[in-house]
Structures are given as structure tokens and as C-alpha cells.
Amino acid sequence: MTTTYRRPMRLLALFVMLLLVLITLFPIYWVVRTSLLPKSAIFSNPGSLLPSTVTLSNYGRLFGLYDSATAQKMGGVGLEFNFLRYLSHTIFVATIITLTQVLFSAAGAYAFARLHFPLRKQIFGLYLGALMVPGIVMTIPNFILVKDLGWLNSFMGIMAPSLLMSPFTVFFLRQFFISISRELEEAAYIDGAGKFMVFFRIIVPLSTAPLGTISIITFINIWSDYMWPLLVGSSDKVRMLTVALGIFRQQAPATGPDWGGLMAGAALSMLPILLLFMIFGKKVLNSIGFSGFR
Amino acid sequence: MLSKKRLLAVALIAAVAIAAVGAAPVTLKYWLWDAAQLPMYQKAADNFMAQNPDIKIEITQLGWNDYWTGIETGMVAGTAPDVITNNSSKSSAFESKGQLVDLTPLIKRDKVDTSVYLNGVDKIWVRPDGKCYGFPKDWDTxxxxxxxxxxxxxxxxxxxxxxxxxxxxxxxxxxxxxxxxxxxxxxxxxxxxxxxxxxxxxxxxxxxxxxxxxxxxxxxxxxxxxxxxxxxxxxxxxxxxxxxxxxxxxxxxxxxxxxxxxxxxxxxxxxxxxxxxxxxxxxxxxxxxxxxxxxxxxxxxxxxxxxxxxxxxxxxxFNGITDSIWTGSKNQEQAWKWVKYLGSPEVQGVVGSFGVVFPATQPGLDNSIKVFTSRNIDITAFTDEVKTPGITFFGPITAxxxxxxxxxxxxxxxxxxxxxxxxxxxxxxxxxxxxxxxx
Amino acid sequence: MKALSAIELRRGKVRSFSIVHLKDYLIAYVFIIPSLAGFAIFFAIPAIRGLVLSFTDWNLLNSPTFIRFENYLRLSQDEEFWNSLWVTIQYVVENVPIQTLSSLLIAVLMAKVGTSMAFRGVMIIPWLLPNVVVALLWSWLLDPAFGFINEVIKQFGHGPLPFLTSTAMALPSVVGINIWRHMGYIALMIFAGIQSIPKEVDEAALIDGAGPWRAFFHVTLPLLRPVLAFVVITAIIGSFQIYDTVAIATKGGPVQSTWVLNFLIYKTAFEGYEMGYATAVTMVLFAILIGITFIQMRLMRAGEAD
CATH class of the missing domain: 3.40.190.10 (Periplasmic binding protein-like II)
Structure with a gap:
């Protein structure tokens, strides 16, 4: 980069980075290490960095390679588990929500940042307020609403509350839109462009970084959502990955979690999204990262 | 609430209607929290459905916490399962809110023998006012x-x-x-x-x-x-x-x-x-x-x-679990049939043969002991405590x-x-x- | 000079909207109507229902009766509530500054030193794990009997540290776990903010003779204000609502040292069946958050839209 930090500063910065990477990655490594252990070895040698014995049986269980009796002998839950199926549900739901939520929220955010209309401040205040209502209040009324609409155990029911907006997304994008320079917009208006034209041709292209970031954030938030999909979509035909993995962590009242299965599931469900982030994120963040803003 | 007679009449009419149209059987939702017990109850359900082609049992298993959250929201929204696996630590609250069906009239009507249960473990489910909320399905010490x-x-x-x-x-x-x-x-x-x-x-x-x-x-x-x-x-x-x-x-x-x-x-x-x-x-x-x-x-x-x-x-x-019928169930007569079947010696025998929990009847328990002996696991410490009088005690029942x-x-x-x-x-x-x- | 003009532009000195027509209003409403519909159905109506229920004795399964301010009166004298509020405030005060500063540091590193995609990718990984898994994972790593971290501590001849099982360490441990999960993610948001600052602004400041530190504090940081305001406000709101980590790693203990508000609300609603009372607590939490945000927006002047 162009900045001119002096050498010792740079070394210190690199050291701090190394430390941060270590702190971040070590527990993740522990997830992987544990996912490779058979049940009988989970608790032995807690101080050793490498797994004492290595097995892929936890992963096998996730893909439903064993029948329930064998799975139970391995110390897992005696359930058929179809990782790919739950994964496809999650990808489907998260993709649709990300597309619609970011689009509609961006439109709203643009209106709040640039357009003038009666009650603008008040409505934005309400949106901000929605960010602060503890989620627990909304769960039960929303559940009853979705049930009345006949959307229980359907993808529509899982998606409904997040489809049109999230206060967080609107707030996030508005903060970015206010900081965009008005020059280009002014020029476009002089050239006779309408508001929609300005939004799609100027605001959206100028905001690839925040739009990309919020898309990733939205996608991952939906990806890891648990409570809502559990309530409205516990049936197998719409079950999301997080809900399916929930059974690995609480088998019976007092039994401990199925550590091997849980950690294998966690590691595996991180992978696709990490891949996605690498591909999608690289495109979004690098393109603006180096070419500057214009 | 519908009276039992009307309910029966409704069920009868429904049965006739089904016979006439040849429509789909009644679906009962049954929930449980223990994944280890799912296979044996699935087997019991399969047997039950073979005997009762007009009833379809749909089993859902959820982890302990998710299970109760699902039951509670289901009761609020009117979508709870017809039959729930019930635990004494949770039951009182549901009973006091009128969410569980009192089985006593049904037991009397169908003359169900409740004396088969070991060591009075059924007492956890009978209240001082005589109301009964389930048959014991297993026990633990x-x-x-x-x-x-x-x-x-x-x-x-x-x-x-x-x-x-x-x-x-x-x-x-x-x-x-x-x-x-x-x-x-x-x-x-x-x-x-x-x-x-x-x-x-x-x-x-x-x-x-x-x-x-x-x-x-x-x-x-x-x-x-x-x-x-x-x-x-x-x-x-x-x-x-x-x-x-x-x-x-x-x-x-x-x-x-x-x-x-x-x-x-x-x-x-x-x-x-x-x-x-x-x-x-x-x-x-x-x-x-x-x-x-x-x-x-x-x-x-x-x-x-x-x-x-x-x-x-x-x-x-000493404790155990049971199956209770939700008052919001639209198919209570079928639900009762299923609950009665779950408490029957037949199912207790099936449950015992899986060697996961201890069934609440002697023949079922004998089955289960046989399985553990064949696996070379000595579980007599648990079972002896039930055999000897004066050892087991119940925890208090409170909402x-x-x-x-x-x-x-x-x-x-x-x-x-x-x-x-x-x-x-x-x-x-x-x-x-x-x-x-x-x- | 160039830098200054950029800032001026940013502040929006040019105003051309002094005359607004009805048509403009209509267009504006077209922009907000989809989000407004979602907001009304899934946020506003449930929240209003919640407010109404806070004046009732709803126990989830009865038909609610109106009991006026009884829940709020009870709340004002409820020791458990005040303790929870205090614990939550402690959590927020410990969590937000450390989290924001470390995220800012990481964001600057992302932008100026470790510009590779790999560093950004690595830092965001903890956030890809569900809260529940993070809580379980750390309660395992920190376990006194068989946790790796305590095994290392034992190697240095010290006894196991009760990270999650002592009143002194439980809350800071929960703070640490949450910072671990969120710092990379928040850094990414700040990073996006840094990236959208025009390069010219930075360069102009450097040409004007300012050192990199001066340029950072006097040019970059002020331009980051809207993003930082966003990050801090959402962090405070999020911290006030902490639940998962506590519910799994400490269960509110020991001796209620991590008995945060959301944990109290959840317990009251779903274990105590006092939904009416729980919503009253929720409404108080809501009011606190609104108050804090209002003050903050004023202080950070994040609301300057025009």
C-alpha cells in the first residue's frame, strides 16, 4: 500500500496480526480436532494438541452413512441425518432472503438518506426503534400470525419476517448512503435522470462495498438463525441446518452433548459459507479496495 | 370443551364419512425428546398403525430444550402435538393451565388395568383429586x-x-x-x-x-x-x-x-x-x-x-415419564387409543427389548434385564433399589x-x-x- | 485543500430540493413501501401487542386480564430485576469499548497492513459459528477439569482457573467469548467504511505534510463517523440483549453474577409462565435502549442526513 509507516511500526503491526490470527484460529482448530475423535477418546488427553486417534465416523454420521443402531453405538443420536438436504434448505432460504431484503432495505435506506417526504424522520425513528425491541417480544405474535396464514412448516413461514426488510440492514445502508458525495447525483438530475435511475445507476454501483458487506451479513445471519426456524419449521421437509444440528447438542435431559457429531456439524456447516465468502467477498471487497472509490 | 359423548359422536360420524369417501386416515402428532428412544417408539407406532389403518402416527423428536419451547408455543398457537411425552417437572404447570386431558373417565370406561405397574410408579401421574394424566412408560433410579x-x-x-x-x-x-x-x-x-x-x-x-x-x-x-x-x-x-x-x-x-x-x-x-x-x-x-x-x-x-x-x-x-394427551387435540379418541397402546404390556415388551430405558411393568423389565445381561452390563444396582421396599422416593410435585x-x-x-x-x-x-x- | 472540499461535499452543501412536489413524495413512498410493509407486519404490530400484554397477567395459556400498572409496580420493587439490570450494564460497559477498539484496530490492519483476502477471511470465521456452538466450545476450552486452556495453565504450576464458575471471572469470561466471536465481523464493517473513503482524501492529507497518525486521527476517523456511530449503537443494542452465551456457559450463575436481563426475561416468560411480567421487563429494556440511542445519536451526530 501507499502509506508510509516506519519499519518497526510495521513489524509490530504484523506481530499483532499474527497474534489475532492465532487467537481466532485456535478454537476453530479445536472444533476440527474434536470432530475427528471417536466418542471414547473425546475426553482423554485434553492437553494434547493433536487428536489421539483419528476417525471420520462423526462426518459419516452427518451424511447418514450409518443406520441408527450403529450410530448409537458410536455414541451419537440414533437418527437418520441428511446433511446435504438440510444444507440445501438453508442455502435456498438464505439466498432468497438476502436478495429481497437487501433490495427493499436499500430502497428504503436511500429514501431515508436522500429523499424528502412527510414523516421521514419519524418513520426512520420507528425503524431504529424496531432494532431495539428485544426479539423475544416479537416471536410469539409472529408465530401466531404465520400460523394463521397457514405457513407453518413451509419455507414461506421461515422467510416471511425477514423477506421485506430488517431494521439493521436499512440502518446500515443509510449510514453509507449519507456519506456518498452528491456531485454525481446532481449531474444526473441535470441530465434529466429520474430518482429510480439515480438509485440503480449511481447509488447502487457506488455502494458495492457496503451492499456486498450487508449481503454477507444478512446471509450469515439467516444461516445461523435458530429459534425462529425451529418454531415454524421443525418438520423434516423444511428443516434448516442449524435446527437439524440442534439435536446433536441436546440428546436427552441430562446427557451431555454429542461432542463429536456437534463439532463435525459445526465444522462442516462453516465450510460452504467460508467458500462463499471467499468467492463473493473477494469480488466485492477487492474491486473497490484497490481501485478507489470512483 | 366438547363433552365426551359428543366427541364420540363426532368421531363416529367422521369414521363413517371416512369409510364412505375412503379419505385419508386421521394423523396424530406424537413428540418425544430422547433420540435414543426414537427407534423403539417408531417400532411401536408401526405396529399400532398396522392394527389401526385409520390412524397415522407422525413422530417428531427434538432436543430437551427445543422440545419444551415447541410444546409451549404450540399450545399458545393451537398447534401442539396430540400426544406429548411428559415429565413430572414440567407437567404440573400444564395441568394447572388445563392443557392436559384427565384420563380417569377413559380408564373407567375402557376398564384399563393400572395395577400392572411396578412399585406404584403410576402414582406420579395420579393427583390427590383423582385426576390421572398418563400411564408410566418407564422409570429411573x-x-x-x-x-x-x-x-x-x-x-x-x-x-x-x-x-x-x-x-x-x-x-x-x-x-x-x-x-x-x-x-x-x-x-x-x-x-x-x-x-x-x-x-x-x-x-x-x-x-x-x-x-x-x-x-x-x-x-x-x-x-x-x-x-x-x-x-x-x-x-x-x-x-x-x-x-x-x-x-x-x-x-x-x-x-x-x-x-x-x-x-x-x-x-x-x-x-x-x-x-x-x-x-x-x-x-x-x-x-x-x-x-x-x-x-x-x-x-x-x-x-x-x-x-x-x-x-x-x-x-x-425414583422418577419416570409418561404420555399425556393435549386438550387442544382434535382427535382425542384416537389419541387415547394410542396412549392406551403405549401403556400396554405389548409396547412395554418392545421398549424393554431395546435396552434403552427400564419399562414400568415386570415383564417389560425382565425383557430389558435380559438385553443388558446379554451385553454383559450389570444394571442390578438400579433394579434392586426398586425391588427392596423403602428405598425409592418421589420428588415433590409443584408448578x-x-x-x-x-x-x-x-x-x-x-x-x-x-x-x-x-x-x-x-x-x-x-x-x-x-x-x-x-x- | 482538495481534502477539505471533499468533506464539504460529503456534508452536502449543495441543496437543490427546496421545492418539493407531490410527485416527489409519491416516488419516495414507492421506495419505502416494501420495507414499511415488512416493518408494520412483523415488527410494529407484534411490538404493540407486546406493549399491551405488559399491562396484563398473561401466562401464555390463559386469556389475558388487564391489570393496569401492576407489572411495572412489581418490577420497581423486584430485586432480581435490578440485579439483572446492573449485571447487564456491567456487561455492556465491559464489552462495547473493548470490542469496538479491537475491531477498529483490526479494520485498520485490514486496510493498511494485512490487505490480503486471507486475513479478512480468517478474522470473520468465529462469526460463522452459531452462538450456541461458540458458547459450548469455549465452555469446553475453559473447563477446569479437562479444558485445554486450563491444561496449559496447569503446566505452569498454577491450579485450574474457574473462568465460568466464579463470581469474579464469569462475566468477564462471557465478555471475552463474545468479543472473540464478533470482533472480526465488526472490523469488516469498519473496513468497508474505510474502503469507501476516497483515496484522494487520504493522500491529500499526507501531501499536506500530516504523518500517517495525524492523517488517521484528523481525516480518516472523522470520515468514519457514520459507520462508527452505527457500529457502536448496534453493539450497545446487541450487548443489552445478550442471551445465548449466558444461557449455555454459565446459566446465569454463579450467584446470579451473569443473570442478564434477557436471561431473566426468558426464564420469567417460558419457565415461570409470567408472560405479562416478562413483557413489562422487555418494555423497560426497550425504553432504556431508545434513551441510550437518542443520546448517542445526538453526541455522535450520526443523524445528519441533509
């Missing part, structure tokens, strides 16, 4: 679990472990046992006068966090010391300030100080004593029969033995269970983590518990 490798290494005579004695004064032979099973940094055990209590590498004994009942934890010793949590099953007169309980807790503090028992800070709420046992950091624990698979799956040999006998003899917490748990867990933390005096803390906590019922 508590036993000692110990690491046999450690016992051999310490030179313990294993034949004595099922006959240990305990008292709050000197801890009896049980205290000697856990002392012998402890190990310090220098390889000395707790019987050695030079045992270093500050540098223990393996604790002789540990408990998971205590709740109010202390089901797999302190209840064994406190009850064997003569403590009663309440006057009877439905009493609201709690006795957490009783001297017998206080003495038991003082003994716990003593063995913790001596280094024989893991301090409370050593066992986290997430990872119970069973995990420290699996990690070989603890040699002896008490645990419930529902946990037996966890222990038998470890890589080292273990054994289950009868709990130590206190001044009042051996005392073991305030979770509240009482919160109060008592705070009290135990105060005693064992903040080192506050036992009697004053327990007396204050008991006042709080009693105050719950005065509102």
Missing part, C-alpha cells in the same frame, strides 16, 4: 458409578462398594472409599496422612450442579440422613432449612476441603460431573439410570453399585419447580462458591421458597 481401573489401582475391595455406609458425622465407609479413590500430585491417596489436599490430580468424588431436588446428586445422602424435601408428594411445605439437610451440606464442605471431592468451581454448569468422570479427573459419581449408556461407552471399565446406606438406609430418587430451582441453585452457589455459612443461607432460601406459595 440413582446409583454409584465408579472407575474400576482406579479402584484396582487403589486396592479397593470392589465387593464392598455396593454395601457402603454413610453418615454426616464421619462419612462412614463411603468417605473412606472416596478418600482412597483420590490421588494427589505425589501419587498418594486420601487415606495417606501426607495426602496433599491442595494439589489433587484426581478427585475421589464429584457431583454436577445441585438443583432443588438433587435428583442424581445430594438427594441420595440427604434423604438417607432422614431429610424430607416436603411433607408429602403435593405438600408446599418445603424443608430446605432442616438440620438433616444442613448436616449433609456441612459434610460435603468437609470432604471438599479434605480434597476427596471436587470443589463446585471445578464442575461447570455445561459440563457435569459425568464429563469430568469421562476425562478421568474424577473416580466416583452418582448418576441416574437414564445415563447408563454414557458410562458404558467409555473406554475404561466402570461399574454401577447400590448407593451408600445412611442412618435411614439406602434412598434413591413452581423452575422458580424453586433458581432459588436453590443460588443458595448452593452461595454456600459452595462464596463460602457463606450453610445454615443461615439455607434458612434464608427456604423462606424465599415458602414465600412463592403465599402470593
Amino acid at each position: 440413582i446409583a454409584i458409578v465408579y472407575n474400576r481401573d482406579f479402584a484396582k489401582a487403589a486396592g479397593v475391595d470392589e465387593s464392598t462398594i455396593g454395601k457402603l455406609t454413610w453418615n454426616a458425622k464421619d462419612g462412614g465407609t463411603f468417605e473412606k472409599f472416596i478418600a482412597q479413590m483420590s490421588l494427589d500430585k505425589n501419587g498418594r491417596n486420601g487415606l495417606d496422612p501426607k495426602f496433599d489436599a491442595k494439589n489433587v490430580v484426581r478427585y475421589g468424588f464429584a457431583h454436577s450442579r445441585f438443583d432443588a431436588n438433587g435428583q442424581p446428586t445430594f438427594s441420595a445422602l440427604a434423604r438417607s440422613n432422614g431429610w424430607k424435601e416436603t411433607d408429602d408428594l403435593y405438600s408446599t411445605n418445603f424443608h430446605f432449612d432442616d438440620q438433616k439437610l444442613i448436616d449433609t451440606m456441612v459434610w460435603y464442605k468437609k470432604v471438599i476441603d479434605k480434597g476427596y471431592m471436587a470443589p463446585f468451581s471445578y464442575i461447570t454448569p455445561t459440563n457435569g460431573a459425568n464429563m469430568a468422570f469421562a476425562a478421568k479427573k474424577v473416580a466416583v459419581v452418582f448418576d441416574g439410570s437414564w445415563m447408563k449408556d454414557f458410562y458404558t461407552q467409555q473406554s475404561f471399565p466402570i461399574a454401577f453399585r447400590t448407593l451408600p446406606a445412611g442412618p435411614e438406609g439406602v434412598k434413591s430418587f 413452581f419447580g423452575p422458580k424453586i430451582d433458581d432459588i436453590m441453585m443460588q443458595a448452593w452457589d452461595t454456600i459452595f462458591l462464596s463460602n457463606k455459612p450453610v445454615d443461615a443461607t439455607l434458612k434464608a432460601a427456604n423462606k424465599k421458597v415458602l414465600a412463592l406459595f403465599k402470593k
